[in-house]
Amino acid sequence: MGTATSNGITLRTSGLTKHFGGLPALHDVGLSAETGKVTAVIGPNGAGKTTFINCLTGVLRPDRGSMVFDGRELSGLPPHRIARLGIARTFQNLRLFPELSVLDNVLCGLSGMAGDSLLEAFFRTPSLRHRERLLKLTALEALDNFDLSAKADWPAGVLAYGDKKRLELARAFVSKPKLVLLDEPVAGLNPDETERVGALIRQMQRSGATLILVEHDMDLVMSVSDHVIVLDGGRRIADGSPEDVRRNPLVLEAYLGKISLTA
Amino acid sequence: MNARASATASFVMRHRTGLTVVAFSLALAPAPLLLANPWKLGILNLVALHAVVVLGLNLFIGYAGQISLGHAAFFGLGAYGSAILTTTYGIPPVAALVITAAGVALTALAIGVPTLRLSGHYLAMATLGFNIVVHNILVQWDQVTGGPSGLTGVPPFGMIGCAFQGETQQFYLLWGAAMIGLTLSLNLVRSGVGRGLAALAQDEVSAAAMGVNVQHGKIAVFAVSAVFASIAGSLFAHYMGTITPDTFGIFASIDFVIMVVIGGLGSLWGSLAGAAFVTMLPYLLGPLEDSKDIIHGLIVVTILLVFPRGLLADLFAMAKARLTHRRAALGRPA
Numbered sequence: 001m002g003t004a005t006s007n008g009i010t011l012r013t014s015g016l017t018k019h020f021g022g023l024p025a026l027h028d029v030g031l032s033a034e035t036g037k038v039t040a041v042i043g044p045n046g047a048g049k050t051t052f053i054n055c056l057t058g059v060l061r062p063d064r065g066s067m068v069f070d071g072r073e074l075s076g077l078p079p080h081r082i083a084r085l086g087i088a089r090t091f092q093n094l095r096l097f098p099e100l101s102v103l104d105n106v107l108c109g110l111s112g113m114a115g116d117s118l119l120e121a122f123f124r125t126p127s128l129r130h131r132e133r134l135l136k137l138t139a140l141e142a143l144d145n146f147d148l149s150a151k152a153d154w155p156a157g158v159l160a161y162g163d164k165k166r167l168e169l170a171r172a173f174v175s176k177p178k179l180v181l182l183d184e185p186v187a188g189l190n191p192d193e194t195e196r197v198g199a200l201i202r203q204m205q206r207s208g209a210t211l212i213l214v215e216h217d218m219d220l221v222m223s224v225s226d227h228v229i230v231l232d233g234g235r236r237i238a239d240g241s242p243e244d245v246r247r248n249p250l251v252l253e254a255y256l257g258k259i260s261l262t263a
Numbered sequence: 264m265n266a267r268a269s270a271t272a273s274f275v276m277r278h279r280t281g282l283t284v285v286a287f288s289l290a291l292a293p294a295p296l297l298l299a300n301p302w303k304l305g306i307l308n309l310v311a312l313h314a315v316v317v318l319g320l321n322l323f324i325g326y327a328g329q330i331s332l333g334h335a336a337f338f339g340l341g342a343y344g345s346a347i348l349t350t351t352y353g354i355p356p357v358a359a360l361v362i363t364a365a366g367v368a369l370t371a372l373a374i375g376v377p378t379l380r381l382s383g384h385y386l387a388m389a390t391l392g393f394n395i396v397v398h399n400i401l402v403q404w405d406q407v408t409g410g411p412s413g414l415t416g417v418p419p420f421g422m423i424g425c426a427f428q429g430e431t432q433q434f435y436l437l438w439g440a441a442m443i444g445l446t447l448s449l450n451l452v453r454s455g456v457g458r459g460l461a462a463l464a465q466d467e468v469s470a471a472a473m474g475v476n477v478q479h480g481k482i483a484v485f486a487v488s489a490v491f492a493s494i495a496g497s498l499f500a501h502y503m504g505t506i507t508p509d510t511f512g513i514f515a516s517i518d519f520v521i522m523v524v525i526g527g528l529g530s531l532w533g534s535l536a537g538a539a540f541v542t543m544l545p546y547l548l549g550p551l552e553d554s555k556d557i558i559h560g561l562i563v564v565t566i567l568l569v570f571p572r573g574l575l576a577d578l579f580a581m582a583k584a585r586l587t588h589r590r591a592a593l594g595r596p597a
Contacts, residue, residue, distance in 0.1 A: 057472055079471035088472075095469035097462050107455075108462045112474035114455020118483060121454035122447045128454060135455070171473070 010035045010179050010210040011056070016065035018051055024234040025051040026062070031212075031229055031236075033179065038201070038211045040221045040242075043231035044255055049214040050092055052231070053181050056212075057089055058082045070178060084112040086178035090168040090185055092214075098157030102148055102167060105156045106139040109171035139174055146170035146200065162193040169200060179210045186217050198224055222246065230254065280449050288442050295431040304430040306546055308502065311437035312495050314538040315444045317522045318531060319491025322448055324520065325529035326457065327484045328464025330383070332516050333390030336397035337489040339511025340367050341496025343401060343408060346417045346506055356420045360497040364490050371489035375482040394513050401508035413507030420501035433502055440498060441535070444491060448531050451487075460484055461529075525566055527573015536574045540566075 011033040018026040026048045033039045041049050054060040056067055058079035067074040074082055088109065097105050107114075114135060115121070120128050143149045146166045151159065156167060165185060172180050185201070186194040194217060201224050205211060215221050221228065221242065228245040230238040232254040238245055245251055275282060298304050320334050344363030348354045354362070378389040401408045408414065419426045420436060427436040451457050462470040463477045471477050500506050518541060526537025544562065548555050570577035 059468060059472075078476075079468075080474050080476045083472055083474035091469065091472075095466050095472075097465040097469065099465060100458075100461055104458060104461070108458055108470070108473045108475070111455060111459055111462070111470075114458065116456065116476070116479075118451070118456060118487065121451045121456040124450040124454070132454070175474075 008035050009033065011067070011069045011212070013056070013067045014065060016052070016055060016062050016067065018048075018055055018060060018062045018234075024048075026055065026231075027234045029065070029231065029234070029236050031239075033210055033212055034227065035210050036205070036208055037226040038205055038213055038224050040213045040215060040225035040228045041231060042215065042218075042221055042228060042245075043237075046233075047231040047254075048234040049231055050183060051234075053089060053183050053212075053214060056082075056181060057087065080111075086175075087181065088172040088175060088177035088179075089181040090172050090183055092183040092187065094164050094168060096156040096164060096167060096171075099155055101152065102154050102156050102159070103136075103139055103143065103152040105167060106142050106171050106174050107135060109142075109174040110135050110138060112175060142170045142174040145173075145203075162189055162196075165189060165193070165197065166200070169197070169204075173204055173209065177209070179212065180204070182211060182213045182215070184215055185213070186215065186220055194220060280453070281446065284442060284446050284449070288438070291438060292435075295434050301430040304434055306543060308430060308433050308437045310535075310539045310542045311434075311441040312499050312502065313519070313522060313542050314441045314535050315495035315498075316492045316519055317526065317534040317538045318441075318444045318448045319488035320519055321523045321526070321529065321531060321534045322451065322460070322491075323484050323488040324523050325527070326452060326464060327460040327481055329379070329481060329485070330387045330520075331390040331485070331488070332387050332513065332520065333392075333394035333397075334488065334492050334519050335511045335513065335515035336394040337367055337371065337492035338496040338499070338515070338519075339397060339401060339508070340370065341493030342500040342506050342511070343414070343496075344493070345497035346414045346500040347407065349418055349501075350414065350416055355422070356418065356497075356501055357422045360420075360494060363497055364493045367493035368486050368490050371486040372482065375485040379478065379481045379485060391513060391516070394511075394516050398508055398512050401511065408508070411508060413505060414500075415505045417500045417504050417506065419504070420498060427501075437498060437502065440494065444494075445531060445535070452529075452531065456480070456483075521563060525563065525570075525574055527576040530573050530576050533573045533575035540574065 009032050012031070014030045016026055016029040017024070029048070029052060031039065031041070041052060043049055051060065055062045056074065058074070058077055058081070062075055065075070069085060069087065072085065097108060100108070115128065115131065140149065140152070143152055146169055148163065148167060148170060151163065156164065159167060169185060172182075182201070186197050189197065198220050201211065201213070205224070213221065213225060225242055228239065228242050229236055230245055230248070230251050237250045237254060238248045240248070294307060295304055298307070316334060316338055320331065323329050323331055341363055344366060345356065345359045348359035348362060349356055374393055378386060381389055402411055404410075419428050421427055427433050452461075459470065459475040459480050462473065462475055463480055467477045522537040522541045523534065524537070525540055526535070527533030541563075544559055545555065548558055551558055566574065572580070
């Protein structure tokens with residue numbers, strides 16, 4: 001009991017539906033994220049990709065459907081509980097804590113392990129000191145992995161855009177979560193930086209993380225994903241290996257419009 | 264020899280915050296000997312009382328990024344709670360202080376749970392409204408609160424048969440309380456709980472995605488700041504001996520917020536400076552009696568314009584920039 005990972009699935013959604021005032025943002029979406037694999041979710045703008053992530057992380061409450069993570073149903077849980085189960089995320093539009101230092105931003109990614117006791121915090125007990133030291137070492141290691149060590153004391157708000165993107169990744173991965181949801185991790189990056197983030201994603205996957213990648217950059221999707229799901233108008237219109245999806249006429253139509261109409 | 268020196272250095276590094284508080288306390292300790300005038304010592308004692316309120320309020324406003332225009336109400340509830348319990352019921356001051364603080368914590372929870380779903384102007388209005396309600400109760404409920412003329416004959420604070428009497432003894436009691444409050448606050452902000460508060464102040468959605476319980480954190484820090492205010496209120500009642508409702512109106516709440524802002528949002532040492540500055544200003548302006556309010560207002564506004572991050576933070580930043588420039592001019596590495 002408890003380890004639904006035995007069959008190799010870290011997250012399984014079925015029939016996931018979310019309407020905004022009658023408009024379907026998600027309709028009957030099923031997805032299985034295999035443990036240790038990268039599952040990409042692609043689709044044109046407004047396809048429901050971010051809504052999907054927001055449902056998984058508890059920011060939005062789905063109207064129907066189930067989301068089973070590691071043997072537990074997620075629907076109805078508040079965001080912080082979901083995070084503490086081991087699901088981390090990045091945001092499409094950066095959501096760092098701009099006035100906190102780079103190091104503190106990463107330390108916030110370890111909130112689930114930092115302890116909640118006010119009394120312990122007020123009296124700064126030896127066990128809290130010890131724990132804080134360990135967390136700091138973990139955070140510094142993550143900064144090193146993501147090439148941000150030199151800027152540990154900088155306020156996050158002054159970093160260059162590419163550094164901010166990598167800081168969000170460091171913050172998401174620092175707690176070694178079971179599942180990481182990446183919402184457009186390379187949006188707005190130049191090809192060099194995109195390549196760098198791609199390498200980091202592959203590195204994280206090799207170290208055992210299960211990833212769900214929402215992305216528009218097809219080169220990145222094709223190069224890092226094991227499995228691709230295509231959404232359009234809130235519905236899943238295709239899934240399969242990157243090659244299958246690339247050749248699927250429905251996918252081409254969703255992205256390019258009906259050839260007969262545009263010709 | 265070298266090993267011992269490095270052990271000392273590492274001890275100092277590890278406990279630098281605690282040692283700074285100790286050094287500050289030692290520097291402050293001879294004040295009663297140097298200030299022969301009990302009236303001046305009395306002003307310093309008021310600073311200590313206000314500092315306790317401001318430290319708690321800074322955790323709520325400066326760290327957690329919320330706003331309260333009602334903390335004078337918690338200050339007042341603390342003062343009246345202790346005054347009533349000690350005079351009417353003959354309960355010892357320490358027990359009265361603890362019972363009152365517990366009652367205020369519950370009150371803060373009861374108010375915080377619904378109102379902390381609000382933010383910005385709405386939260387400001389809700390806390391302001393709470394203060395007005397409390398003030399009205401203090402004025403109207405004659406039989407218990409003594410009405411507009413308040414309560415008199417509150418005994419001095421004491422424990423195990425010793426009472427703190429006179430300005431000098433009160434000085435050590437009140438500044439002791441302020442230093443404890445400072446230490447606890449400094450500890451809190453250097454913990455995971457403190458980081459969670461700083462995170463939710465900047466972005467609640469992002470903080471929750473990191474595992475921070477946003478609603479719980481806001482309510483907890485609200486209650487903590489209310490308890491700080493309540494304890495300061497209890498000590499205030501014992502210190503003054505007489506309390507009236509006027510001290511706990513909305514203008515007092517606004518003064519507390521001004522102390523937080525002048526000291527610097529999120530700067531706990533700055534809170535001491537803010538409390539000292541705003542408390543002492545009216546006394547320093549004593550001779551200019553007629554235009555006191557205008558000058559007071561002008562000075563406060565000027566400070567907010569010139570030092571937007573607070574007195575201490577901005578003065579430090581300026582000093583640091585100066586030093587770096589001078590070093591650069593001398594051609595030495597910074």
